[in-house]
Amino acid sequence: MSYYIHSFEKLEVYQLARKFKIEIKLMSSFFPKEERFDLISQINRSSAGISANLAEGSGRSSNFDQAHFTNISYSTGLETIDHLNTALDMNYINIESYTALRIKLDVVLNKLNALYKFQINNSKTLKKDLGKG
Numbered sequence: 001m002s003y004y005i006h007s008f009e010k011l012e013v014y015q016l017a018r019k020f021k022i023e024i025k026l027m028s029s030f031f032p033k034e035e036r037f038d039l040i041s042q043i044n045r046s047s048a049g050i051s052a053n054l055a056e057g058s059g060r061s062s063n064f065d066q067a068h069f070t071n072i073s074y075s076t077g078l079e080t081i082d083h084l085n086t087a088l089d090m091n092y093i094n095i096e097s098y099t100a101l102r103i104k105l106d107v108v109l110n111k112l113n114a115l116y117k118f119q120i121n122n123s124k125t126l127k128k129d130l131g132k133g
Contacts, residue, residue, distance in 0.1 A: 006055075006058060008054050008057075011054065012111065013054065013108060013112055016107060016111065017108050018051050020047060020101075020108055021047040021048045024043055024047040025047070027087075027093060027097065027101070028043050028044055035092070039086055039090075043080060043083035043084070043087065046077075046079040046083055047080050049072075049076035049079075050077050051073075053069045053070070053072045053073035053076060054070065054073050054112075057069020057070055057072075063120065063124075064119075064120070067116050067119035067120050070115050070119060071116055073112055074109060077105060077108060077109045077112065078109075081102070081105065084098060084101055
């Protein structure tokens, strides 16, 4: 028995975002327990939202709709930067960990930006193809 692999699962940016969210989850597990409902929850939610929005957007029938979710994914990545900044400011992570995570997140953000541009500039969409029926 096998299962279907969706197109978004094959995207390098999706795969990198999945790995990044796991790194954030592992890193945040060392934050003080009193942050459980604040920073830990926020940083885990925002980092998970990067890949989740890519997945959700892939189900949309037009490139414009898909690009909208890619843009949300990008914005959620920016939100994650703010949470990483807070973790650094609170001394929950050291500068080495912060830098390593920021570099990985920058790669994801750059790939999201490239995907967004492709989606916006690609005139062939499923909705247009369906309309020709």
